[in-house]
Amino acid sequence: xxxxxHFVLYVADQDRSSAFWHAALDRAPRLHVPGMSExxxxxxxxxxxxxxxxxxxLLGSALPDPAVDTAIARAELYLLVADPGAAHARALRxxxxxxxxxxxxxxxxxAAYALTPDGHVLAFASDAG
Numbered sequence: 001x002x003x004x005x006h007f008v009l010y011v012a013d014q015d016r017s018s019a020f021w022h023a024a025l026d027r028a029p030r031l032h033v034p035g036m037s038e039x040x041x042x043x044x045x046x047x048x049x050x051x052x053x054x055x056x057x058l059l060g061s062a063l064p065d066p067a068v069d070t071a072i073a074r075a076e077l078y079l080l081v082a083d084p085g086a087a088h089a090r091a092l093r094x095x096x097x098x099x100x101x102x103x104x105x106x107x108x109x110x111a112a113y114a115l116t117p118d119g120h121v122l123a124f125a126s127d128a129g
Contacts, residue, residue, distance in 0.1 A: 006038075008048035009075055010055055011118045017049045020117055023094035024087075042079060076121035078111075084124035088112035091122055104128045 011017035018029055018037040030046075031038040037049040081087045085102045092098055096114035099121065105111050111125035 005045040006048055007041075007045065007075075007077065008050050009077075009118065009120055010052040011049050012052060014049055014051045017116075017118055020094050020096070021047065021049065024091040024096065024116075024122065026087075026090060042081065047077065074120065076123060078123040078125060080109075080126060081124050082126065084110060084112055084126050087124040088114060091116075091124070096122060 009017075014035075014037055018032055021037075021039055022028055025039055025041075025047075027039060029037045029039050035050065035054045039047045039049075041047050079087070088098075088102055091114050095117050099113040099115055100111075102110055102112035102124075105125075105128070108128055109125040110128045111123050113121060113123045116122050
C-alpha cells in the first residue's frame with residue numbers, strides 16, 4: 001500500500017494564503033482552484049490550503065468552527081530544508097511574524113519558527129551537525 005501525506009490547513013483567505021505560501025516556499029502551487037490550493041513539499045508530501053468556510057460547509061456542525069478563535073496556533077508545519085535561515089527569511093518577507101530565530105535545538109536540528117498570516121506555526125530546520 002502506498003501512502004501519500006497531504007496536510008490541509010484551514011485559512012481565512014485562500015488567495016492571500018496561497019500568495020504567502022508561494023513566496024515562503026519559493027514554489028508555485030500545483031493546484032489553485034476555488035476551495036483548494038496545493039503545494040508540493042519536500043519528501044513527497046502535499047500542503048493544502050482550504051478556506052475555513054469550505055470545511056464548515058463540507059462537515060457542518062460536526063466540526064468546531066475554525067473561524068471562531070483565530071488567535072491561537074492550530075497547526076505547525078516543520079520542514080527540513082538545506083538552508084533554514086534563507087527559508088525563514090523568505091517567510092518573514094512574505095508576511096510571517098518571527099517567533100524564534102534560527103538556533104540549535106536539543107533534538108539535533110537547527111530550527112527557526114514563524115507565525116503565518118493565518119496563525120499556523122511554520123518551522124524551517126536542518127540537521128545541526
